[in-house]
Amino acid sequence: MAYMIDRCPSEDSPRLGAMTLYPVAESVSLSRRWFRKFIAPYNPACSVDDCVLMISELVTNAIVYGQSDEVWRVRVEWFREGASLKVDVHNAGFPARVKLRRPDAVDAHGRGLLLVDSIADSWQCGPSRFGGTVVSFVMADAWPT
Known part of the structure; x- marks a missing residue:
């Protein structure tokens, strides 16, 4: 696993940090911890x-739905x-496949983006871009302005 962190954000470089993860289940807990x-x-x-919580859901979705014929990684940047704080989760999937679902109470899956939609601004x-x-x-x- 690899990660990168920027210690000195500035107007020219607003990125605070980034991590690159293998598309495996263990990466979800690593993304939370890091x-x-x-x-x-x-x-x-x-x-x-x-x-x-939202990063965990988006990294899980990236692992489950990302696909490529080549070796790929999940990238998280903040x-x-x-x-404002903006978090990006990149994967090898296709944008058209990202859909907000409204699962039934008995559905075991499909609540990740619903959580993001209800928590994030x-x-x-x-x-x-990758x-x-x-x-x-x-x-x-x-952060205060």
Whole structure:
């Protein structure tokens, strides 16, 4: 597993950190642990627990639905954009496959994006600059302006 962290965000480099994960189940718990560790020095006012939950759901979706004929990784990046925290999760899947579902009470799956939709101030999906798909969420007012 690999990870990278930027210690000195600036206007030219708003990225606070990033991690690259293998598309395996163990990466979900690693993403939670690493994000919690690496965001702590920035002391965001938003709920880190909520962010960890959403990252966990999006990394799980990336692992389950990402696909490629080549070796691929899941990439998670987090940024400070003004007073907001933005988190991107990149995978090798196709943007058209990202759909918000409304599962029945008896459905065992399908609640990941529903959780993101209900917790985040906003979320979106589209083509990733690395190829594949990126799903992003924003937590507004994560830092005082």
